[in-house]
Amino acid sequence: MALGRDCALWDESVDYANLDDFPDRQIPENRFVLTTWHENEPREEVLWFAQHAANHPSAVLKKLALFDICQRDRSSALLTEFSIAHDLADQDPL
Numbered sequence: 001m002a003l004g005r006d007c008a009l010w011d012e013s014v015d016y017a018n019l020d021d022f023p024d025r026q027i028p029e030n031r032f033v034l035t036t037w038h039e040n041e042p043r044e045e046v047l048w049f050a051q052h053a054a055n056h057p058s059a060v061l062k063k064l065a066l067f068d069i070c071q072r073d074r075s076s077a078l079l080t081e082f083s084i085a086h087d088l089a090d091q092d093p094l
Contacts, residue, residue: 001054003038003046011037029058047085 002010018033019025034056038046050064066082068074 001036001038001046001050003041003043005039007037007039011035032057044081044085047082051082051085 002008002014014033014035018027018031021027021031054061066078068078
């Protein structure tokens with residue numbers, strides 16, 4: 001899941017890299033990299049989705065990696081947002 005400015009370009013780059021691994025352009029299901037982009041969605045919603053709703057058609061997702069491509073270190077803030085998104089899932093929305 002890519003988010004932020006020009007995130008569709010990151011999404012496409014991963015798609016093309018995945019295709020490049022297979023000269024016949026036929027990606028086996030267990031090697032398929034599913035990508036999405038979320039340019040106009042709040043980061044909190046994307047983090048929640050990554051933790052609680054993202055899935056792969058044939059693989060169990062056991063780990064999540066966060067990559068922040070920025071000129072300054074925002075790791076502490078992002079990890080806090082990630083924790084908040086996790087906690088929100090435990091709350092009853094009604």
